Amino acid sequence: MAKVELRGVRKRFGPKVVLDGIDLSIAPGESLVVIGGSGTGKSVMIKCVLGILRPDEGEIFVDGKDVTKLHGDAHDTVLRKFGMLFQGAALFDSLPVWENVAFGLIQGRGMARKQAKDIATEKLAKVGLGPEVAALWPSELSGGMQKRVGLARAIAADPEIIFFDEPTTGLDPIMADVINDLIVSTVKDLGVTTLSITHDMASARKISARIAMIHKGRIVWEGPTADIDNSGNPFVDQFIHGRAQGPIQMEIRS
Amino acid sequence: MNLLAPIGRVFLTFLAQTGRLVLFMLSALLNCVRPPIYWQLIGQQMLRIGYFSLPVVGLTAFFTGGALALQIYVGGNRFGAESVVPNIVVLGITRELGPVIAGLMVAGRVAAAIAAEIGTMRVTEQIDALTTLSTNPMKYLVVPRLVAAVVTLPLLVLVADAIGVFGGYVISTSSLGFNGAVYIKNTMDFVTDGDVRSGVIKVAVFGFIIALMGCYNGFHSRGGAQGVGAATTNAVVTSSILILAANYFLTSILFSR
Numbered sequence: 292m293a294k295v296e297l298r299g300v301r302k303r304f305g306p307k308v309v310l311d312g313i314d315l316s317i318a319p320g321e322s323l324v325v326i327g328g329s330g331t332g333k334s335v336m337i338k339c340v341l342g343i344l345r346p347d348e349g350e351i352f353v354d355g356k357d358v359t360k361l362h363g364d365a366h367d368t369v370l371r372k373f374g375m376l377f378q379g380a381a382l383f384d385s386l387p388v389w390e391n392v393a394f395g396l397i398q399g400r401g402m403a404r405k406q407a408k409d410i411a412t413e414k415l416a417k418v419g420l421g422p423e424v425a426a427l428w429p430s431e432l433s434g435g436m437q438k439r440v441g442l443a444r445a446i447a448a449d450p451e452i453i454f455f456d457e458p459t460t461g462l463d464p465i466m467a468d469v470i471n472d473l474i475v476s477t478v479k480d481l482g483v484t485t486l487s488i489t490h491d492m493a494s495a496r497k498i499s500a501r502i503a504m505i506h507k508g509r510i511v512w513e514g515p516t517a518d519i520d521n522s523g524n525p526f527v528d529q530f531i532h533g534r535a536q537g538p539i540q541m542e543i544r545s
Numbered sequence: 546m547n548l549l550a551p552i553g554r555v556f557l558t559f560l561a562q563t564g565r566l567v568l569f570m571l572s573a574l575l576n577c578v579r580p581p582i583y584w585q586l587i588g589q590q591m592l593r594i595g596y597f598s599l600p601v602v603g604l605t606a607f608f609t610g611g612a613l614a615l616q617i618y619v620g621g622n623r624f625g626a627e628s629v630v631p632n633i634v635v636l637g638i639t640r641e642l643g644p645v646i647a648g649l650m651v652a653g654r655v656a657a658a659i660a661a662e663i664g665t666m667r668v669t670e671q672i673d674a675l676t677t678l679s680t681n682p683m684k685y686l687v688v689p690r691l692v693a694a695v696v697t698l699p700l701l702v703l704v705a706d707a708i709g710v711f712g713g714y715v716i717s718t719s720s721l722g723f724n725g726a727v728y729i730k731n732t733m734d735f736v737t738d739g740d741v742r743s744g745v746i747k748v749a750v751f752g753f754i755i756a757l758m759g760c761y762n763g764f765h766s767r768g769g770a771q772g773v774g775a776a777t778t779n780a781v782v783t784s785s786i787l788i789l790a791a792n793y794f795l796t797s798i799l800f801s802r
């Protein structure tokens with residue numbers, strides 16, 4: 292059984308169709324990367340799975356349960372299986388680093404602060420940050436460090452599925468590779484299922500076992516990462532080579 | 546027909562906005578009574594909304610009380626009734642100016658701060674992050690601010706009443722030739738519990754309006770720094786207008802008491 296499965300998911304904002312019938316399936320323990328240009332619906336897709344947005348049509352199964360039909364406590368239970376690393380890290384700037392990491396444990400699960408702090412320190416060590424960082428504020432950290440804290444927060448509650456939203460965007464190539472390595476090693480350590488969205492091909496190749504390409508709200512290609520260079524798909528070819536000419540035209544309005 | 550289309554569009558947008566606001570309000574009220582309640586956050590917000598507004602509200606109340614005394618003296622002088630100054634000052638402050646001044650000052654200070662903070666959290670995806678960490682943003686962000694505003698504004702207005710009356714007292718005794726003891730006696734004999742109570746009820750409603758408009762505009766902000774700026778402006782403008790409108794209707798209801 293697939294860990295996460297989307298069937299015919301559609302979502303529109305006013306007249307603008309963002310997701311136009313997405314079918315996607317992620318096996319347990321698999322690392323899938325969805326590539327695609329800006330404004331093709333990648334983030335909206337992830338937010339639909341997390342229940343932050345409600346799809347207009349279609350079904351989303353997590354461990355065989357249709358999450359689009361769950362509400363309240365039942366939905367919260369499913370949500371606990373997820374960890375998410377946001378594009379801008381989305382750290383709470385009113386809380387110090389360790390409380391950011393421990394947030395889901397303290398607020399979401401009612402764990403004692405002392406115990407949660409120990410876990411936070413341990414998770415920070417996992418992403419290569421020493422205990423001295425724990426007391427800093429998010430605004431004192433560089434972009435790369437914020438991403439690391441975001442990663443520590445995503446894995447704090449031992450999720451079964453982790454979503455990465457553009458994990459390397461806005462980082463220099465070296466820091467981007469450090470984050471890629473961290474993702475690969477944490478995923479291997481924890482044995483989790485991951486879904487990442489990115490338009491950074493170097494990152495996509497490194498952190499995925501399988502790649503799917505989204506264009507205009509539909510999956511236009513999917514296959515093993517090794518096959519990406521000879522996909523025979525004009526959309527994929529244009530995207531991975533970064534050509535201005537091809538079947539993908541620039542969207543002027545988001 | 547082309548002339549009617551834009552009018553209809555504006556009207557439909559207005560209806561949609563009002564509907565969204567009412568749904569937001571109902572959801573917020575529902576979350577006020579369902580656990581978990583974040584007591585610590587309510588305490589924090591009470592400090593930020595109530596306590597830190599004391600200087601602003603106190604200063605404006607003092608000057609308003611002083612100006613009120615001068616105006617009533619001028620008006621009373623025209624038909625030889627200067628002695629009503631203490632009576633009218635305390636009535637005007639407790640029933641009308643205390644709550645309205647406190648409401649408007651807090652609207653400028655707090656509605657803007659709430660909208661900017663929550664708006665920034667929205668555009669940097671911090672609100673989405675709350676959801677993924679099994680925390681309801683309504684309960685974590687909106688409920689503490691609503692509760693804190695409704696609880697602390699009445700306390701704030703009691704302080705404003707006292708300082709406003711004191712402002713009138715200072716001006717009356719220093720430049721209008723009133724005797725201090727007589728002024729205070731006239732004030733205390735004249736004011737009733739009902740006067741103070743009507744002001745307190747009004748300002749509690751204003752507090753609800755301020756927190757609601759701040760949270761609502763912040764929650765629905767979009768599009769980066771500009772969006773947060775627009776949300777902040779909207780929060781102050783809409784809460785100020787709603788306060789003055791609500792003030793009229795509440796006064797007309799509470800008038801007889």
